[in-house]
Amino acid sequence: MSEEQSFEQAFAQLEEIVQRLEAGGLDLEASLALFEEGVKLARWCETKLDEAQLRVDQLVGDELAPFEES
Known part of the structure; x- marks a missing residue:
């Protein structure tokens, strides 16, 4: 597994x-061996x-209020 690998490539693998x-x-x-690589x-x-998730949280900050059903 390489650091340059994308999330999508790693997930597909x-x-x-x-x-x-x-x-x-x-x-x-x-x-x-496969199990170890999978882990x-x-x-x-x-x-x-x-x-x-951390990046999204930092970008959005407090701008998002919890969704409330009417």
Whole structure:
């Protein structure tokens, strides 16, 4: 996984790993290696989402009031 990788690329790679693990047919070592890579990708994606949320919060500030249903 490279730092220049986009969120979308990392997420697509994570989805592919999940599909491969769900399909089965892998030996234990291959499954563990894929699982480890998936965990790393999931954490990286979560960090990027947290950073994006922080930027949105900083840009919007207090401008957004909670939505109230009428």
